[in-house]
Amino acid sequence: xxxxxxxxxxxxxxxxxxxxxxxxxxxxxxxxxxxxxxxxxxxxxxxxxxxxxxxxxxxxxxxxxxxxxxxxxxxxxxxxxxxxxxxxxxxxxxxxxxxxxxxxxxxxxxxxxxxxxxxxxxxxxxxxxxxxxxxxxxxxx
Numbered sequence: 001x002x003x004x005x006x007x008x009x010x011x012x013x014x015x016x017x018x019x020x021x022x023x024x025x026x027x028x029x030x031x032x033x034x035x036x037x038x039x040x041x042x043x044x045x046x047x048x049x050x051x052x053x054x055x056x057x058x059x060x061x062x063x064x065x066x067x068x069x070x071x072x073x074x075x076x077x078x079x080x081x082x083x084x085x086x087x088x089x090x091x092x093x094x095x096x097x098x099x100x101x102x103x104x105x106x107x108x109x110x111x112x113x114x115x116x117x118x119x120x121x122x123x124x125x126x127x128x129x130x131x132x133x134x135x136x137x138x139x140x141x
Contacts, residue, residue: 016074027082031092034079045101052105084109
């Protein structure tokens with residue numbers, strides 16, 4: 001018998017690129033592999049998903065995600081955006097309470113994923129150019 005007959009695992013990626021969640025198979029993989037800690041479950045249930053609801057709008061807060069390199073910021077954002085865009089990924093969430101909190105927003109969004117690197121362009125220009133580009137790809141006039 002070989003070890004590979006007993007143990008199977010997916011290799012851990014060193015860096016998760018948020019834009020990779022544009023591909024449905026990668027988005028599903030991100031949701032499947034996201035480990036939701038108790039603290040993160042509370043934040044997803046109590047802050048993030050309630051702010052995204054259309055049926056019971058919150059106080060329209062913006063959210064700033066801050067953390068050290070390698071702490072899972074991109075993975076978390078990939079999961080949130082994937083579930084918001086693809087309702088069928090809701091069942092892939094590993095935490096039942098988070099799954100319930102995410103249900104009202106699952107599949108309700110079209111998501112534009114962008115990352116901003118070093119640039120001298122203004123924030124407004126960066127955002128509008130990305131929105132215009134994506135709308136063209138979606139063939140929205």
